Amino acid sequence: MIDSHTHLDLCADGDVAMMADLVEAADAAGVRRMLTVGIDGASCRAALGAAETFPQVYAAIGRHPNEATGFDDTDLAELRALAGHERCLAIGETGLDFYREGAPQDDQERAFAAQIALAKELEKPLVIHTRAAAQRTIEMLRAEAGGLEVILHCFSIPEQLQQCLQEGWWISFAGNVTYASASDLAAAAEKVPDERLLVETDAPYLSPRPVRGKPNQPAFVTHTAAFLAQRRGVDVGELGALVDRNAARLFGW
Numbered sequence: 620m621i622d623s624h625t626h627l628d629l630c631a632d633g634d635v636a637m638m639a640d641l642v643e644a645a646d647a648a649g650v651r652r653m654l655t656v657g658i659d660g661a662s663c664r665a666a667l668g669a670a671e672t673f674p675q676v677y678a679a680i681g682r683h684p685n686e687a688t689g690f691d692d693t694d695l696a697e698l699r700a701l702a703g704h705e706r707c708l709a710i711g712e713t714g715l716d717f718y719r720e721g722a723p724q725d726d727q728e729r730a731f732a733a734q735i736a737l738a739k740e741l742e743k744p745l746v747i748h749t750r751a752a753a754q755r756t757i758e759m760l761r762a763e764a765g766g767l768e769v770i771l772h773c774f775s776i777p778e779q780l781q782q783c784l785q786e787g788w789w790i791s792f793a794g795n796v797t798y799a800s801a802s803d804l805a806a807a808a809e810k811v812p813d814e815r816l817l818v819e820t821d822a823p824y825l826s827p828r829p830v831r832g833k834p835n836q837p838a839f840v841t842h843t844a845a846f847l848a849q850r851r852g853v854d855v856g857e858l859g860a861l862v863d864r865n866a867a868r869l870f871g872w
Contacts, residue, residue: 620844620859621866622653622837623791624712624746624772624819627676628665630836635672642673645837649859651675652872653837656712656746656772658683660694663701670706677872678704679746681711685721687730695733702741708870710738711746712772715759718751728759735763744768744789744869753779761786768869773821777807784815789869791817794827794835797846809850817869818844818862 631637657663666678713734738745749756769788822835827842848858
């Protein structure tokens, strides 16, 4: 089993001992690899620190759209320097978020375009966050991300599923797919081809239904995987092996 998107530093408030406990718990649950994701300079450095410390952990380096205010060449240079680390396997999370007033749209789009270009430059997969911005996100990806491996993290746009699959993008489901209110997401999870499917926690957020109310952690990805397996009509071990193979092919870990 894998967790294709987590935030270990946020789960552990930056405490290395707590991170060690989370990694140990994940390993005990059968989660052998995880990608911990940066959203700004500090969290990107923390992600690389975790990846250096724990052999099961790799990093993604990016600037979240809500952290994109004033994004400029200095910010891009910082991302480029961090992303050159051997334990960095992806760029992101990046994208667009028009749900919150976290950053002006122009800044978000500038940061997004710069990170698409960086992923091309470094030949790394691109991890996408989109909220209340699906069509513009898809437009920019279509225009600028050709040839990249694109991961739609915490997939939340089931009405756009066929467009996304036609582009060859990866579809990653988080714990919210298990919620009773997310029947449209659960239905979409049945339709994703085996070769495009990933599973994640987005921890410490979006704890899956069996542990809802508790802070999420990488070990809990097994609950989401079990739900996906049930909806897809396969054994959970088969589902775990499938996403393990997919992540290995995508990230090369």
